[in-house]
Amino acid sequence: MKTKRNDFENAMLAVQKKLPLGYSNYKQMIHDLLIDDVNSKWNNIRRYMTTNGYDGCLLSIDVNIFYVTGCIFNGYFYLPADGNPLFFVKRPNGYKGNGVFYVRKPEQIADYFAEHGIRKPEALLLEADELSYNEYTRLQAIFNPAKTGNATAMMRQQRMIKTPWELEQFRISASKHSATYKDVPKCYKAGMTDLEFQYEIERLMRVNGSIGIFRAFGTNMDIFMGSILAGSNAEAPSPFDFALGGAGSPSAPIGANGTLLKEGMSVMVDMVGNYTPYLSDMTRTFSIGKLSDLAYHAHQVSIDICRAVEASVSSGYPAAEVYNMAYAMAEREGLSGYFMGTKSQAKFVGHGTGLQINELPVFTPRSKDVMTEGMVVALEPKFVIPEVGAVGIENTYIMCADGLERITLAEESIIEL
Amino acid sequence: MKTKRNDFENAMLAVQKKLPLGYSNYKQMIHDLLIDDVNSKWNNIRRYMTTNGYDGCLLSIDVNIFYVTGCIFNGYFYLPADGNPLFFVKRPNGYKGNGVFYVRKPEQIADYFAEHGIRKPEALLLEADELSYNEYTRLQAIFNPAKTGNATAMMRQQRMIKTPWELEQFRISASKHSATYKDVPKCYKAGMTDLEFQYEIERLMRVNGSIGIFRAFGTNMDIFMGSILAGSNAEAPSPFDFALGGAGSPSAPIGANGTLLKEGMSVMVDMVGNYTPYLSDMTRTFSIGKLSDLAYHAHQVSIDICRAVEASVSSGYPAAEVYNMAYAMAEREGLSGYFMGTKSQAKFVGHGTGLQINELPVFTPRSKDVMTEGMVVALEPKFVIPEVGAVGIENTYIMCADGLERITLAEESIIEL
Numbered sequence: 001m002k003t004k005r006n007d008f009e010n011a012m013l014a015v016q017k018k019l020p021l022g023y024s025n026y027k028q029m030i031h032d033l034l035i036d037d038v039n040s041k042w043n044n045i046r047r048y049m050t051t052n053g054y055d056g057c058l059l060s061i062d063v064n065i066f067y068v069t070g071c072i073f074n075g076y077f078y079l080p081a082d083g084n085p086l087f088f089v090k091r092p093n094g095y096k097g098n099g100v101f102y103v104r105k106p107e108q109i110a111d112y113f114a115e116h117g118i119r120k121p122e123a124l125l126l127e128a129d130e131l132s133y134n135e136y137t138r139l140q141a142i143f144n145p146a147k148t149g150n151a152t153a154m155m156r157q158q159r160m161i162k163t164p165w166e167l168e169q170f171r172i173s174a175s176k177h178s179a180t181y182k183d184v185p186k187c188y189k190a191g192m193t194d195l196e197f198q199y200e201i202e203r204l205m206r207v208n209g210s211i212g213i214f215r216a217f218g219t220n221m222d223i224f225m226g227s228i229l230a231g232s233n234a235e236a237p238s239p240f241d242f243a244l245g246g247a248g249s250p251s252a253p254i255g256a257n258g259t260l261l262k263e264g265m266s267v268m269v270d271m272v273g274n275y276t277p278y279l280s281d282m283t284r285t286f287s288i289g290k291l292s293d294l295a296y297h298a299h300q301v302s303i304d305i306c307r308a309v310e311a312s313v314s315s316g317y318p319a320a321e322v323y324n325m326a327y328a329m330a331e332r333e334g335l336s337g338y339f340m341g342t343k344s345q346a347k348f349v350g351h352g353t354g355l356q357i358n359e360l361p362v363f364t365p366r367s368k369d370v371m372t373e374g375m376v377v378a379l380e381p382k383f384v385i386p387e388v389g390a391v392g393i394e395n396t397y398i399m400c401a402d403g404l405e406r407i408t409l410a411e412e413s414i415i416e417l
Numbered sequence: 418m419k420t421k422r423n424d425f426e427n428a429m430l431a432v433q434k435k436l437p438l439g440y441s442n443y444k445q446m447i448h449d450l451l452i453d454d455v456n457s458k459w460n461n462i463r464r465y466m467t468t469n470g471y472d473g474c475l476l477s478i479d480v481n482i483f484y485v486t487g488c489i490f491n492g493y494f495y496l497p498a499d500g501n502p503l504f505f506v507k508r509p510n511g512y513k514g515n516g517v518f519y520v521r522k523p524e525q526i527a528d529y530f531a532e533h534g535i536r537k538p539e540a541l542l543l544e545a546d547e548l549s550y551n552e553y554t555r556l557q558a559i560f561n562p563a564k565t566g567n568a569t570a571m572m573r574q575q576r577m578i579k580t581p582w583e584l585e586q587f588r589i590s591a592s593k594h595s596a597t598y599k600d601v602p603k604c605y606k607a608g609m610t611d612l613e614f615q616y617e618i619e620r621l622m623r624v625n626g627s628i629g630i631f632r633a634f635g636t637n638m639d640i641f642m643g644s645i646l647a648g649s650n651a652e653a654p655s656p657f658d659f660a661l662g663g664a665g666s667p668s669a670p671i672g673a674n675g676t677l678l679k680e681g682m683s684v685m686v687d688m689v690g691n692y693t694p695y696l697s698d699m700t701r702t703f704s705i706g707k708l709s710d711l712a713y714h715a716h717q718v719s720i721d722i723c724r725a726v727e728a729s730v731s732s733g734y735p736a737a738e739v740y741n742m743a744y745a746m747a748e749r750e751g752l753s754g755y756f757m758g759t760k761s762q763a764k765f766v767g768h769g770t771g772l773q774i775n776e777l778p779v780f781t782p783r784s785k786d787v788m789t790e791g792m793v794v795a796l797e798p799k800f801v802i803p804e805v806g807a808v809g810i811e812n813t814y815i816m817c818a819d820g821l822e823r824i825t826l827a828e829e830s831i832i833e834l
Contacts, residue, residue: 060636060637061636061637062636062637062639066667066668070667071667071670072637072656072667072668072669072670073656074637074656074657074658075656090656091654091655091656091657091658091761092653092654092655092656092662092670092761093654093760093761094654094760094761126550128549128550128551129549129550129551129552130549130636131549131550131636132545132546132547132548132549132550132553132569132636133543133545133546133548133549133550133552133553133554134545134546134567134569135546135550135636136549136550137550150551152549152551195623196624198623199620199623199624200620202619202620202623203616203617203619203620206612206615206616206619207613207616211641211666211668211669212641212642212669213639213640213641213668213669215639219477219478219479219547219548219549219552220477220478220479220489220491222479222630222632223630224628224629224630225629236509237508237509237510237511238508238509239489239490239491239492239507239508239509240491240508241491241508245509249628250483250487250488250489250694251483251489251628251630251693251694251772252489252628252629252630253488253489253509276668277667277668343510343511344508344509344510344511355668
C-alpha cells in the first residue's frame with residue numbers, strides 16, 4: 001500500500017531522538033531510514049498479514065522495536081494490516097508526534113482504540129517465542145482476538161532478508177571487526193591466560209567502537225563479548241547452542257576458563273562484531289609457537305570449505321547443502337571426528353546474523369531455507385584437535401545477486417603470537 | 418523433610434562439573450553447597466509447595482537453575498513436593514549420576530515419568546514471567562496439570578532471602594568491587610569522553626575478576642557492564658527501569674553517550690560488581706575540577722540518607738519507609754526536583770540484588786515487603802543537577818540480625834579526577 005509520508009515523518013521524528021551511526025542530520029536519516037528502510041519493513045509486515053489473514057501486529061521486544069523504528073523504547077508498536085502504525089510508549093518520556101501515545105499499562109491501548117473508534121484486531125500477531133507467558137496472556141486478554149499468530153516467527157522471517165540500510169550497518173561492523181582482528185596479536189604477552197588475553201581484546205573492541213551488548217535469540221544464551229578457546233578447553237561442552245563450547249565459569253559456562261596459554265596451543269578468537277546494532281561474526285585462529293601437522297591440515301580444510309562454499313552458493317542454493325558440502329569435505333580429509341567439536345559436535349556449520357547473532361537461515365542438514373539475496377550469513381567450519389585446541393575460520397557474507405560477498409577481511413592463516 | 422544425602426551427593430557431583438569460586442576440592446564444595454546450601458533451597462521450595470497446594474515445580478531459566486544446582490545447564494530441574502529432584506539435561510553432555518537423565522525435548526520428561534511410575538504433578542509451578550508463551554504452553558500440554566502456578570513469583574520470593582553461602586559470594590564481589598573503585602581515578606586522562614573512561618574501567622573490572630555478564634530480570638533491560646553518567650547526559654531519560662538514564666546509543670539506550678569530560682562536570686560511576694555470580698551494586702561520584710555548591714550539597718544529602726537508613730533499619734522495617742525517609746530528607750533540603758532524576762524521576766531509591774541486579778525487595782512507596790534477615794539490598798539516593806550531572810552514592814548492604822551491614826567500602830565523598 002501507498003502511505004502518507006507526513007504522518008510517518010512526524011511519528012518517526014518523535015521516536016527517533018538519537019541519530020543512528022553514520023548520520024549527522026535528521027533530514028538525511030529520515031530519508032534513508034524512514035522512507036526507504038522502515039517504510040519498506042512496515043509494508044513487508046503488512047503484506048505478510050494480508051497474505052496470512054491477520055489484521056494487526058503488536059511488537060514490544062527490544063530487537064523487534066528497533067527493527068521497525070530504528071530505536072528502542074519501552075512500550076508497544078502496533079501495526080494494522082491496512083493503516084499507519086501507532087507507538088504506545090511507556091518510557092522514555094519526551095516523545096511527541098503523530099501516532100505517539102503514552103501508556104502506563106497495555107490495557108490503555110484498548111482504551112485508546114475505543115476512544116478513537118479503532119476496531120480491535122480479530123487476528124493478532126504477538127511475539128509468542130519472546131513474550132513471557134504472563135505478558136502474552138495479558139495482551140491476549142486485552143485484545144481478545146478470534147485468532148492469534150506468532151509474531152516472533154514472522155519477524156524472524158522478515159529480519160532474515162536485510163534492507164540496504166541494514167547491509168550498510170553490517171559493512172561498518174565488519175570493517176571495524178576486521179581492523180580489531182588485525183591488532184589482536186598486539187594484545188598478547190607471553191605468560192597470559194586465555195582470559196587475560198580476552199580482556200585486552202575486549203578493550204580493543206570497545207576503543208574501536210564496540211557497543212558492548214551482544215544479543216542472541218532464545219533463553220539461556222547469555223554470552224559476554226564472544227569466546228576465546230585455547231588448548232583442551234576447546235573440547236569442553238557448553239550448555240549453549242553456539243558452534244563450540246569452552247568451560248567458562250559456573251554461572252557463565254562458555255568460552256575462556258583461565259587456561260594458561262602455552263607452546264603448542266591454538267587460540268581461537270571468536271569475538272563478536274557489534275560495532276553497529278548489526279552483528280558481524282568472525283573467527284580467526286592464532287597459535288603459541290607451532291602446532292601439530294594435523295592442526296594446520298584441519299585449518300586449511302576450513303579455509304578450503306569457505307572457498308568451496310563461496311564458489312558454489314548463489315541465490316536459490318539450499319542452506320542444508322552448505323552443511324552437507326562442508327561435512328563431506330571434512331569427511332574426505334578424515335576429519336569428521338574433529339568437525340565442529342569432539343565430545344560434543346554442533347550440527348550446524350553457520351547461521352544468519354543480524355540484530356541477534358543467531359538469526360535465520362541455519363546451515364544445518366534439516367534446514368528448508370534457500371539462499372536469498374539480502375541474507376547475511378556467517379560460515380564457521382571449525383575443528384577441535386585434542387591437546388591442541390580449536391582451529392578454523394569464520395567469515396560473514398552478504399548474499400548478493402551474483403553470489404556471496406565476504407565482508408570480514410583479515411588474514412585467514414594461523415598467526416603465531 | 419529429611420532427605421537421603423547419598424542421592425543428592427551423586428546427583429550434584431554429576432551436575433557440578435565446575436567448582437564455584439572459593440572451592441579447591443569437590444568434597445568441601447559438596448558439603449557447603451550441597452548439604453548446607455542447595456538442600457536448604459530445595460527444602461524451602463518444597464515447603465512453599467506444601468503450604469500452597471502444589472506437588473511439583475519445573476525450572477529451566479538459567480538463574481533459577483543456577484540457584485538450585487550451583488551450575489547452569491540447558492534442560493529442566495524438576496522438584497516434587499515430597500521427593501528428590503530430577504535433572505533432565507539437554508546440554509552439555511557428559512553428566513552422570515543419580516537423578517540425571519538426558520532428554521532432547523521436554524516431552525521425554527513425561528515418557529520418563531510413565532516408564533518409572535512417577536505420577537505427574539496435579540498442581541505444577543512453571544516460570545510464568547520468564548518462559549516464553551510457547552515454551553510455557555508446551556510444558557503445560559506435556560504435564561496437563563489441574564492447576565498451574567507461577568514459579569517465577571515463588572523463586573523471586575525465595576531468592577530474596579540469601580543463604581550463608583550466597584552472602585559469602587556477595588562479600589567476595591563487594592570486596593573486589595571496592596578494590597576496583599579505588600583504582601577508578603587511574604583510568605582517567607584529561608580529554609577523555611565518558612565512553613573512553615568507561616572502557617578503561619571495564620578493563621580494570623575484568624582484570625580484577627569480573628565475569629562480564631550482567632543479568633537483570635525482565636525483558637528489555639539490556640545493559641552492558643554498568644553505567645557512567647557525565648554532565649547533562651545524566652538528564653537523558655532511558656526506556657529502562659534503572660534508577661537513572663543516559664542516552665547511550667540507539668540500540669543500547671542507557672548510560673554513556675560519548676560526552677567529552679569537561680571542567681565542572683560530575684562523573685557518576687555505577688558499574689556492576691559481578692565478580693561472582695552474585696552482584697554487588699555500588700555508585701561513586703567523581704568530578705572534573707570543582708562542581709557547583711548545589712552539587713556538593715546534594716551529594717552530602719545522599720550520604721546523609723545512607724547514614725539515616727543505616728541507623729534506622731532493622732528486621733521488620735517496611736521497605737516503603739526506606740523510600741519515604743529518603744524522599745523526606747531530599748524534600749527537607751529543597752532537593753526533591755533533583756531527586757532520582759529531573760525530566761524523568763525514578764520512583765524507587767534502592768532494590769534487592771542477587772543473581773540479577775533487580776531482585777526483591779524494592780524501596781518504593783508501593784512496596785509491601787518488610788526488611789528480613791538475609792536480604793541483600795542496594796540503596797542509591799541520587800540527584801541530577803542540571804548542567805553538572807548526577808551526584809550521590811550507592812551501597813550494598815546485608816540485612817543482618819543486628820541491622821544493615823555495608824559491604825561496599827570505598828571513599829564516599831566526591832573525588833576529583
